[in-house]
Amino acid sequence: MDDEESVNVGPVQIRTRKYVKLSYHYLITHFFKLLLVPLISVFVTNVSRLSLNQLHLHLQHNLVGFIFLTAVVIIGSTVFFMSRPRSVYLLDYSCYLPPSNLQVGYQKFMNHSKLIENFSESSLDFQRKILERSGLGEETYLPESVQSIPPRPTMAAAREEAEQVIFGALDSLFKNTKINPREIGVLVVNCSLFNPTPSLSAMIVNKYKLIESVKSFNLGGMGCSAGVIAVDLANDMLQICRNSFALVVSTENITQNWYLGNKKSMLIPNCLFRVGGSAILLSNKPCDRRRSKYRLVHTVRTHKGSDEKAFNCVYQEQDEALKTGVYLSKDLMDIAGEALKTNITTLGPLVLPISEQILFFAAFVNKRLFNGKKKKKKKKAYVPDFKLAFDHFCIHAGGRAVIDELEKSLKLLPEHVEASRMTLHRFGNTSSSSIWYELAYTEAKGRMRKGNRVWQIAFGSGFKCNSAVWVALRDVEPSVNNPWEHCISRYPVKVDF
Template identity: 25%
Template sequence: MAAFIHNIATIVPEHFYKQEFLRNRMKEYIGNGKTSQRIIHRIYSKSGINKRHTVINDFDKNGSARFFFEKDGSLNTPSTGTRNKYYTQKAKELFVATARKTIQQSSSISKEDITHVITVSCTGFFAPEPGFEIIKKLDLSASTQRFHLGFMGCFAAFPAMKMAKSFAESNSNANILVVCLELCSIHLQNSTSPDNLISASVFGDGAAGMLINHTKPKQNGYELNQFSTSIADGSEQDMAWSIGDTGFDMVLSSYVPDIIESNLPQALAPLLANYQLKPEQIKHWAIHPGGRAILDKVEQSYSLDESQLASSRATLAEYGNMSSATILFVLDDLLKRPETEKDETVLAMAFGPGLTMESSLLTKITQR
């Protein structure tokens, strides 16, 4: 039995800042010397990002909230508890809004049809978990099954899709709602360490949802064909995510793009072999835009043309890296682009702590 994504919906917080503005704010408040200011200027200017959204509105001196920046202009360092409390407040609202939008945009699945809710997030915690909030606020059936994938990082949408695919294939009545949400901006660190500076330059906030079942969609969607998981040996220290006293601490080594590049062949080999595909036969590459250098490495490794990574680069430019939600923004952008061939092949891939590389082959289904 097959499994299909029926539609994808995305939501971002109303507040957003241009990358140039954030660069200058970071140079003003984080850069404590000419060297760190030069580093900040370079990584922000070369990021491939135009703007990022956030639930925090006091990056602007006229903002009303006082989370990072005090009224006197000094920089505050909130505790992990303070950050998680704010996450809980904002995440509950956005999880529900994203779930509602996802269902409303479906032409074939209503809220009464939902049998499973899978939620994904790595930027905060609360219990009952987000699925409970969605079921309560959307008045879904109390018997709806709930699952939460937490603290997995940027690749977590893939385990969620695999879980949903399994449910859909084993139960013809299953209709699965998946919502990925990340509020990365609440974990900004007052630090000039390279890892923290790189993290601060790319991460933003956003959420995305999708509906999955075993029937072919009546609107534009995807067929979930096959998944593959790979771990880059000896790379655990190059990408990691831990809980500190002042928020979550991200380890994001500058070697990550090179590690991904060297491990691409082994990560993609199972998918290509099982479908007897060569890389040049893949129409679209929906690559998680963890950073501009990652996209550049993938493009160079497989001699891709500009159009094949267009959705990934567009997502990076408009939103930055929103961790687990980002790949759904990429797939949503791709779904809205004109189809040149029937049933185009899509290779989707994301990377996260481990260094874990998750990939999938999908078929883009467009209603003609």
């Protein structure tokens, strides 16, 4: 219900509408089940009136039809099961928790920015204002190379950061799952801004001595939504490679991408991006279902790169002083909104109950046929209620504005965006790995129940909006070394702006 409407409607009417809508959804969702009950009753009643001899006669007279029907059922069932995509299971995942000496609070951040003497007073004041309204807390992390005076944006320091994050997450994952790294058949690594030679995927192969036939991929330049792209690629590979494990590693590297100039649109990433990374272990082995946490249900990818504004809204470039950084356009949130609309238009029919799809279709027809004829103010487009499809939402913690916009656009409640807000507060924007810190938060809170559906949604340069849908296979307990285990009792916290 829109805010304007709710002003003129009393609390009793609001509750009545809510219950009527819930009743409608229940009736439509279970319509065929409810219809099946009287049909089965009629069938059983008619069959029970026939004697065994009468049943035998019926079969004799319709033997050809019966054999044909049986053959159709057998062949149809075989084709269905053979053509069905392989189920992909998430055994476990791990999120990197940096050491406490890398924590950076507001004051430490500002003091450091002053000491390196690269920023003007105007730039320092701008960063202070962004930090105060960012939603980040006092315990986020920056690499040692960035905290040095002066900073050390060297290749060696960038490799050191990558190794600490990636190996830290992988060591924890292998320890928890007790999987031998040499059993890994598919490896997908994504890191947008740091792509050395040999690649990060080769670095992992070398460190853990993966088999020579491993199918390895290294995704670069794909932004904060690359984690979902990596999962989608791993899923595609697991449809081809039978009885295999796939390892997905998502991270970002800050060392060589810390902006040391004074262009304000390029200073924002300094205030938001922090150290983080995740490692996810997937399997297509049916025997792994029992010990897995989740099953992958859908991935939906949207790419708006054909539009010039969308393509240029997150852009790595050099400023007038030849300082390299990432430029963020003022149109970013509008472009993200358009990408989200396109993404949910594809995702909706896959996940929404039929009752909500009927409402959405009716609203669409009404808008097309009648809106133009009326001189009244146009009504807002009907937004499907995704709360009917999902129990948990992992919205990329790209910044407070991103979370606010999705909460408003999708008409979510504060509890639905709690994991995203708290991840932003505790860890900052860890790029493509943020959705896994959010899932870890939900598990640490003990909220994940068997059958719960999770929607991971992320935005990235290009411009892209990508979604992954998971279903919990059991009541999920947090894994050992969950990144929240030392602080979950303090959350949620109130975030003031």
